Amino acid sequence: EPEVTQTPSHQVTQMGQEVILRCVPISNHLYFYWYRQILGQKVEFLVSFYNNEISEKSEIFDDQFSVERPDGSNFTLKIRSTKLEDSAMYFCASRGDGRNSPLHFGNGTRLTVT
Amino acid sequence: AQSVTQLDSQVPVFEEAPVELRCNYSSSVSVYLFWYVQYPNQGLQLLLKYLSGSTLVKGINGFEAEFNKSQTSFHLRKPSVHISDTAEYFCAVSSYNQGGKLIFGQGTELSVKP
Numbered sequence: 001e002p003e004v005t006q007t008p009s010h011q012v013t014q015m016g017q018e019v020i021l022r023c024v025p026i027s028n029h030l031y032f033y034w035y036r037q038i039l040g041q042k043v044e045f046l047v048s049f050y051n052n053e054i055s056e057k058s059e060i061f062d063d064q065f066s067v068e069r070p071d072g073s074n075f076t077l078k079i080r081s082t083k084l085e086d087s088a089m090y091f092c093a094s095r096g097d098g099r100n101s102p103l104h105f106g107n108g109t110r111l112t113v114t
Numbered sequence: 115a116q117s118v119t120q121l122d123s124q125v126p127v128f129e130e131a132p133v134e135l136r137c138n139y140s141s142s143v144s145v146y147l148f149w150y151v152q153y154p155n156q157g158l159q160l161l162l163k164y165l166s167g168s169t170l171v172k173g174i175n176g177f178e179a180e181f182n183k184s185q186t187s188f189h190l191r192k193p194s195v196h197i198s199d200t201a202e203y204f205c206a207v208s209s210y211n212q213g214g215k216l217i218f219g220q221g222t223e224l225s226v227k228p
Contacts, residue, residue, distance in 0.1 A: 042204075042219065043204060100146055105159070107156055
Protein backbone atom coordinates (compact mmCIF):
# COMPACT_ATOMS: atom_id res chain seq x y z
CA GLU A 1 0.00 0.00 0.00
CA PRO A 2 1.35 3.46 -0.86
CA GLU A 3 2.70 5.43 2.06
CA VAL A 4 3.52 8.98 3.01
CA THR A 5 7.22 9.13 3.85
CA GLN A 6 8.94 11.74 5.97
CA THR A 7 12.61 12.52 6.45
CA PRO A 8 14.45 12.78 8.70
CA SER A 9 12.82 10.80 11.47
CA HIS A 10 14.58 12.91 14.07
CA GLN A 11 16.12 16.37 13.69
CA VAL A 12 18.06 18.19 16.38
CA THR A 13 18.80 21.86 15.86
CA GLN A 14 19.91 24.89 17.81
CA MET A 15 17.58 27.76 18.58
CA GLY A 16 17.59 30.32 15.78
CA GLN A 17 18.60 27.87 13.07
CA GLU A 18 16.53 27.08 10.00
CA VAL A 19 15.15 23.59 9.49
CA ILE A 20 13.46 21.94 6.55
CA LEU A 21 11.26 18.94 7.12
CA ARG A 22 10.64 16.81 4.08
CA CYS A 23 7.68 14.74 2.99
CA VAL A 24 6.86 12.62 -0.02
CA PRO A 25 3.06 12.33 -0.24
CA ILE A 26 1.28 9.48 -1.95
CA SER A 27 1.84 9.97 -5.65
CA ASN A 28 -1.69 10.55 -6.93
CA HIS A 29 -2.81 12.68 -3.98
CA LEU A 30 -3.68 16.32 -4.49
CA TYR A 31 -4.11 17.74 -0.99
CA PHE A 32 -1.26 18.07 1.47
CA TYR A 33 -1.12 18.95 5.14
CA TRP A 34 1.24 19.56 8.00
CA TYR A 35 0.27 18.85 11.61
CA ARG A 36 2.30 18.99 14.77
CA GLN A 37 2.08 17.27 18.13
CA ILE A 38 3.87 18.79 21.08
CA LEU A 39 4.79 16.09 23.58
CA GLY A 40 1.76 15.10 25.62
CA GLN A 41 -0.63 17.33 23.70
CA LYS A 42 -3.12 16.91 20.92
CA VAL A 43 -2.35 16.81 17.22
CA GLU A 44 -2.73 20.35 15.84
CA PHE A 45 -3.39 21.49 12.29
CA LEU A 46 -0.76 23.78 10.82
CA VAL A 47 -1.46 24.21 7.12
CA SER A 48 -3.16 22.73 4.09
CA PHE A 49 -1.88 23.01 0.51
CA TYR A 50 -3.61 22.46 -2.79
CA ASN A 51 -2.87 23.40 -6.37
CA ASN A 52 0.49 24.88 -5.41
CA GLU A 53 -0.83 27.27 -2.84
CA ILE A 54 -1.83 27.38 0.80
CA SER A 55 -5.55 26.77 1.15
CA GLU A 56 -5.75 27.24 4.91
CA LYS A 57 -3.40 27.87 7.81
CA SER A 58 -3.77 27.99 11.57
CA GLU A 59 -2.73 30.67 14.02
CA ILE A 60 0.36 28.59 14.78
CA PHE A 61 1.54 28.93 11.19
CA ASP A 62 3.10 32.38 11.48
CA ASP A 63 5.71 34.10 9.32
CA GLN A 64 8.42 31.76 10.60
CA PHE A 65 6.79 28.88 8.76
CA SER A 66 6.56 28.23 5.05
CA VAL A 67 5.64 25.31 2.83
CA GLU A 68 6.73 24.43 -0.64
CA ARG A 69 6.24 21.78 -3.26
CA PRO A 70 9.55 22.21 -5.08
CA ASP A 71 8.96 19.40 -7.55
CA GLY A 72 6.32 16.84 -8.41
CA SER A 73 6.97 14.63 -5.42
CA ASN A 74 8.26 16.52 -2.37
CA PHE A 75 6.35 18.70 0.08
CA THR A 76 8.45 20.63 2.59
CA LEU A 77 7.90 22.57 5.79
CA LYS A 78 10.50 25.21 6.61
CA ILE A 79 10.93 26.91 9.95
CA ARG A 80 13.16 29.95 9.44
CA SER A 81 14.37 30.64 12.97
CA THR A 82 13.51 27.85 15.34
CA LYS A 83 12.41 28.45 18.91
CA LEU A 84 12.45 26.07 21.85
CA GLU A 85 8.66 25.81 21.67
CA ASP A 86 8.88 24.50 18.11
CA SER A 87 10.07 21.20 19.55
CA ALA A 88 7.40 18.70 18.53
CA MET A 89 6.55 15.81 16.28
CA TYR A 90 5.63 17.10 12.83
CA PHE A 91 3.32 14.99 10.69
CA CYS A 92 2.81 15.30 6.98
CA ALA A 93 -0.45 14.02 5.48
CA SER A 94 -1.98 13.75 2.04
CA ARG A 95 -5.30 12.76 0.58
CA GLY A 96 -6.81 12.13 -2.80
CA ASP A 97 -9.63 13.90 -4.52
CA GLY A 98 -13.15 13.73 -3.13
CA ARG A 99 -14.53 15.30 0.01
CA ASN A 100 -14.52 12.05 1.97
CA SER A 101 -11.03 10.83 1.13
CA PRO A 102 -9.26 10.16 4.42
CA LEU A 103 -5.91 11.67 5.33
CA HIS A 104 -2.90 9.38 5.17
CA PHE A 105 -0.17 10.33 7.61
CA GLY A 106 3.55 9.81 7.57
CA ASN A 107 5.47 8.51 10.58
CA GLY A 108 6.50 12.02 11.53
CA THR A 109 9.71 13.95 12.15
CA ARG A 110 10.63 14.59 15.76
CA LEU A 111 12.14 18.07 15.93
CA THR A 112 14.18 18.93 19.00
CA VAL A 113 15.28 22.53 19.41
CA THR A 114 18.04 23.06 21.96
CA ALA B 115 -16.00 25.71 14.21
CA GLN B 116 -15.65 22.10 15.24
CA SER B 117 -14.20 20.64 18.38
CA VAL B 118 -13.59 17.13 19.67
CA THR B 119 -13.52 15.96 23.26
CA GLN B 120 -12.13 12.64 24.34
CA LEU B 121 -13.33 12.21 27.87
CA ASP B 122 -10.69 9.77 29.06
CA SER B 123 -7.00 10.55 28.82
CA GLN B 124 -6.00 7.06 29.96
CA VAL B 125 -7.88 3.76 29.86
CA PRO B 126 -6.21 0.75 31.49
CA VAL B 127 -7.80 -2.63 30.78
CA PHE B 128 -6.91 -6.28 31.08
CA GLU B 129 -6.31 -8.45 28.05
CA GLU B 130 -9.48 -9.97 26.54
CA ALA B 131 -11.71 -7.43 28.31
CA PRO B 132 -14.03 -5.18 26.31
CA VAL B 133 -13.17 -1.53 25.92
CA GLU B 134 -14.94 1.68 24.96
CA LEU B 135 -13.09 4.90 24.19
CA ARG B 136 -15.39 7.89 24.30
CA CYS B 137 -15.52 10.74 21.83
CA ASN B 138 -17.89 13.68 21.62
CA TYR B 139 -17.83 16.40 19.02
CA SER B 140 -19.45 19.74 18.42
CA SER B 141 -20.20 21.21 15.04
CA SER B 142 -22.79 23.45 13.46
CA VAL B 143 -22.52 21.60 10.14
CA SER B 144 -22.51 17.99 9.03
CA VAL B 145 -19.26 16.20 9.67
CA TYR B 146 -17.17 13.22 8.84
CA LEU B 147 -15.75 11.33 11.83
CA PHE B 148 -12.56 9.33 12.18
CA TRP B 149 -10.56 7.30 14.64
CA TYR B 150 -6.79 7.12 14.25
CA VAL B 151 -4.34 4.98 16.21
CA GLN B 152 -0.76 5.89 17.03
CA TYR B 153 1.52 3.07 18.12
CA PRO B 154 4.69 4.05 20.01
CA ASN B 155 7.14 5.95 17.82
CA GLN B 156 4.92 5.66 14.78
CA GLY B 157 2.60 7.88 12.77
CA LEU B 158 -1.17 8.05 12.73
CA GLN B 159 -2.98 5.12 11.18
CA LEU B 160 -6.63 5.26 10.17
CA LEU B 161 -8.74 2.80 12.17
CA LEU B 162 -12.16 3.63 10.77
CA LYS B 163 -14.30 6.43 9.44
CA TYR B 164 -17.91 7.50 9.33
CA LEU B 165 -18.94 9.35 6.20
CA SER B 166 -22.65 8.56 5.79
CA GLY B 167 -25.08 5.67 5.83
CA SER B 168 -25.01 3.03 8.54
CA THR B 169 -24.18 4.52 11.92
CA LEU B 170 -22.18 1.47 12.95
CA VAL B 171 -18.84 1.36 11.21
CA LYS B 172 -16.28 -1.40 11.41
CA GLY B 173 -12.58 -0.82 11.13
CA ILE B 174 -9.31 -2.67 11.25
CA ASN B 175 -8.12 -4.86 14.12
CA GLY B 176 -11.65 -5.68 15.29
CA PHE B 177 -12.59 -2.12 16.27
CA GLU B 178 -15.95 -0.57 15.59
CA ALA B 179 -17.59 2.77 16.32
CA GLU B 180 -21.12 4.05 16.40
CA PHE B 181 -22.18 7.48 15.25
CA ASN B 182 -24.91 8.96 17.42
CA LYS B 183 -26.08 12.25 15.99
CA SER B 184 -28.45 13.13 18.83
CA GLN B 185 -25.68 12.68 21.39
CA THR B 186 -22.96 14.02 19.06
CA SER B 187 -20.84 11.02 19.93
CA PHE B 188 -18.62 8.58 18.07
CA HIS B 189 -17.42 6.07 20.67
CA LEU B 190 -14.89 3.41 19.74
CA ARG B 191 -15.36 -0.15 20.95
CA LYS B 192 -13.67 -3.52 20.86
CA PRO B 193 -15.22 -6.60 22.48
CA SER B 194 -11.90 -8.20 23.42
CA VAL B 195 -8.58 -6.36 23.45
CA HIS B 196 -5.07 -7.68 22.97
CA ILE B 197 -1.75 -6.53 24.36
CA SER B 198 -0.93 -5.29 20.87
CA ASP B 199 -3.80 -2.79 21.04
CA THR B 200 -1.79 -0.71 23.50
CA ALA B 201 -1.51 2.66 21.78
CA GLU B 202 -2.82 6.22 21.68
CA TYR B 203 -6.20 6.64 20.02
CA PHE B 204 -7.36 9.88 18.47
CA CYS B 205 -10.86 10.85 17.48
CA ALA B 206 -11.07 13.44 14.70
CA VAL B 207 -13.70 15.39 12.81
CA SER B 208 -13.80 17.21 9.52
CA SER B 209 -16.64 19.11 7.96
CA TYR B 210 -17.95 18.87 4.45
CA ASN B 211 -16.74 22.35 3.55
CA GLN B 212 -13.30 22.40 5.15
CA GLY B 213 -11.22 20.76 2.50
CA GLY B 214 -10.50 17.67 4.52
CA LYS B 215 -8.83 19.43 7.45
CA LEU B 216 -9.03 17.29 10.57
CA ILE B 217 -9.64 18.54 14.09
CA PHE B 218 -8.30 16.08 16.66
CA GLY B 219 -9.28 15.28 20.18
CA GLN B 220 -6.76 15.14 22.97
CA GLY B 221 -6.17 11.44 22.58
CA THR B 222 -6.82 8.44 24.82
CA GLU B 223 -3.98 6.22 25.91
CA LEU B 224 -5.16 2.61 25.93
CA SER B 225 -3.00 0.39 28.07
CA VAL B 226 -3.73 -3.34 27.87
CA LYS B 227 -2.32 -5.43 30.70
CA PRO B 228 -1.91 -9.21 30.82
